[in-house]
Amino acid sequence: MDEIxxxxxxxxxxxxxxxxxxIVYFDNAATTQKPYSVINVMKEYYEKYNSNIHxxxxxxxxxxxxxxxxxxxxxxxFINAKHSHEVIFTSGTTESINLVAYxxxxxxxxxxxxxxxxxxxxxxxxxxxxxxxxxxxxxxxVIPIDYSGNLLINELNNLITEKTKIIALTHISNVIGTINDxxxxxxxxxSNNIPVxxxxxxSIQHTKIDVQELDCDFxxxxxxxxxxxxxxxxxxxxxxxxxxxxxxxxxxxxxxxxTFENTIFNxxxxxxxxxxTNFNGIVALGTAINYLNKNxxxxxxxxxxxxxxxxxxxxxELDFVKIIGLPEKRSxxxxxxxxxxxxxxxxxxxxxxDIAVRTGHHCAQPLIKSFGIDGTIRVSLAFYNTFEEIDxxxxxxxxxxxxxx
Amino acid sequence: xxxxxxxxxxxEEFSTFNDWLDKYNYIIELGKNMxxxxxxxxxxNNIIEGCQSKVWLHAEYKDNKVFYYADxxxxxxxxxxxxxxxxxxxxxxxxxxxxxxxxxxxxxxxENLSPTRSNGLLAMIKKIKLYALAFKEKNKQ
Numbered sequence: 001m002d003e004i005x006x007x008x009x010x011x012x013x014x015x016x017x018x019x020x021x022x023i024v025y026f027d028n029a030a031t032t033q034k035p036y037s038v039i040n041v042m043k044e045y046y047e048k049y050n051s052n053i054h055x056x057x058x059x060x061x062x063x064x065x066x067x068x069x070x071x072x073x074x075x076x077x078f079i080n081a082k083h084s085h086e087v088i089f090t091s092g093t094t095e096s097i098n099l100v101a102y103x104x105x106x107x108x109x110x111x112x113x114x115x116x117x118x119x120x121x122x123x124x125x126x127x128x129x130x131x132x133x134x135x136x137x138x139x140x141x142v143i144p145i146d147y148s149g150n151l152l153i154n155e156l157n158n159l160i161t162e163k164t165k166i167i168a169l170t171h172i173s174n175v176i177g178t179i180n181d182x183x184x185x186x187x188x189x190x191s192n193n194i195p196v197x198x199x200x201x202x203s204i205q206h207t208k209i210d211v212q213e214l215d216c217d218f219x220x221x222x223x224x225x226x227x228x229x230x231x232x233x234x235x236x237x238x239x240x241x242x243x244x245x246x247x248x249x250x251x252x253x254x255x256x257x258x259t260f261e262n263t264i265f266n267x268x269x270x271x272x273x274x275x276x277t278n279f280n281g282i283v284a285l286g287t288a289i290n291y292l293n294k295n296x297x298x299x300x301x302x303x304x305x306x307x308x309x310x311x312x313x314x315x316x317e318l319d320f321v322k323i324i325g326l327p328e329k330r331s332x333x334x335x336x337x338x339x340x341x342x343x344x345x346x347x348x349x350x351x352x353x354d355i356a357v358r359t360g361h362h363c364a365q366p367l368i369k370s371f372g373i374d375g376t377i378r379v380s381l382a383f384y385n386t387f388e389e390i391d392x393x394x395x396x397x398x399x400x401x402x403x404x405x
Numbered sequence: 406x407x408x409x410x411x412x413x414x415x416x417e418e419f420s421t422f423n424d425w426l427d428k429y430n431y432i433i434e435l436g437k438n439m440x441x442x443x444x445x446x447x448x449x450n451n452i453i454e455g456c457q458s459k460v461w462l463h464a465e466y467k468d469n470k471v472f473y474y475a476d477x478x479x480x481x482x483x484x485x486x487x488x489x490x491x492x493x494x495x496x497x498x499x500x501x502x503x504x505x506x507x508x509x510x511x512x513x514x515x516e517n518l519s520p521t522r523s524n525g526l527l528a529m530i531k532k533i534k535l536y537a538l539a540f541k542e543k544n545k546q
Contacts, residue, residue: 341480342479345433345479347457349426359457360457
């Protein structure tokens with residue numbers, strides 16, 4: 001555990017005092033902080049190697065291309081993809097989902113077809129499918145949850161029909177932290193010949209992902225939530241789907257040859273990486289993942305589990321706190337409300353006590369409404385958080401209660 | 406008192422606080438003590454939807470002056486609103502339209518006014534001025 005506590009020193013932002021003490025950053029589900037190695041590599045590559053990838057014949061371009069393609073290999077290994085060309089770089093989870101929704105619908109979705117989502121999706125995994133459904137006159141169906149926030153997977157058997165074309169669901173709820181049994185969902189879906197997209201935005205940084213073992217068809221995540229730069233993301237897709245998809249965006253790098261009569265598209269992965277990508281960011285995303293690899297990701301995961309359990313236990317001791325969602329399996333996210341205190345008021349005061357939390361509907365309005373509330377206070381942890389910070393949060397919550405009563 | 410005199414008065418009151426929490430504690434007290442808006446005015450028409458807290462604003466026009474009444478579901482937002490009402494309520498449309506709420510920055514609360522802040526305060530200032538403009542136009546007719 002001492003080794004993990006030391007890692008905190010790698011994150012310069014956490015040494016900062018906003019009001020009175022070092023910032024307590026509990027908004028990791030929104031974005032994670034960056035270690036020195038990630039910050040430094042971005043600076044280093046801008047200073048020494050900046051040059052557009054896949055184009056030049058000169059030293060700098062070669063060097064940058066090599067580093068960019070190296071990240072693809074790092075990610076292929078990290079999620080255990082079969083081929084590195086199944087790893088497509090995007091700007092983030094949102095773009096990855098939009099890409100799949102658009103291309104999949106173009107090829108496979110017809111009028112009256114059905115798309116299955118869950119009630120706990122982030123808006124990013126709802127709206128792209130709604131756009132597709134509107135365009136194709138298709139229908140969206142929703143897997144419900146029980147009172148505790150567990151996904152009712154058995155309902156899937158009632159929802160699936162011969163019209164169901166794809167299932168898209170989150171691995172971990174960004175609001176209540178539920179870890180969904182995606183393996184079971186994928187098994188049920190595949191036994192009906194339906195592909196599955198997993199939104200891994202909240203799971204890639206907290207669990208070990210093996211896309212071959214899961215057998216998911218698509219797995220998407222954002223770089224900035226796994227200690228990498230903003231504007232970077234990944235779409236993993238099985239080769240058979242990606243090969244079959246039409247192109248998503250047209251532009252440079254995604255072509256083999258262009259005439260005004262016809263364009264021959266490039267093969268995977270470049271077919272989906274039109275234009276100049278955020279190549280410097282992608283290099284640094286590789287550095288971020290290497291940081292986890294070097295520092296024993298399994299230890300990090302174990303520590304985060306202990307931290308989450310401690311947070312839950314401490315919060316439950318406070319009689320004026322109501323935890324929203326008590327799922328059987330939870331990742332490092334806990335949402336709650338305070339008796340008679342608006343979440344916005346609580347968030348504002350916690351900020352003045354140097355605690356950064358997220359308040360509101362967390363871009364998941366259908367889920368929030370299903371609990372009959374209009375917002376929560378969300379604490380989301382990362383391995384650089386400490387038990388002491390959780391104690392401090394609980395002390396501050398008591399103070400918040402005093403301020404408003 | 407005119408709008409600027411009231412703004413100066415508020416700045417003076419806030420100058421006694423040197424701690425952020427004291428400042429917010431005062432705003433919370435203002436919020437708690439603000440009379441609630443009568444339910445008949447809490448209509449969809451009067452709502453200013455922020456992303457996180459809701460604000461209701463009602464305005465009346467009497468003797469060439471605009472009177473504002475407001476409420477919110479969050480106490481801090483309510484406290485901030487009560488300051489705005491203290492500044493603008495009971496003033497003439499022209500004064501309301503032409504005077505900016507510069508006291509907010511002076512008392513260090515401008516963070517509440519950035520467009521990304523989801524309390525609806527920025528939208529409320531806009532609506533206060535729109536009411537004033539509407540009454541002024543109506544008066545001309």
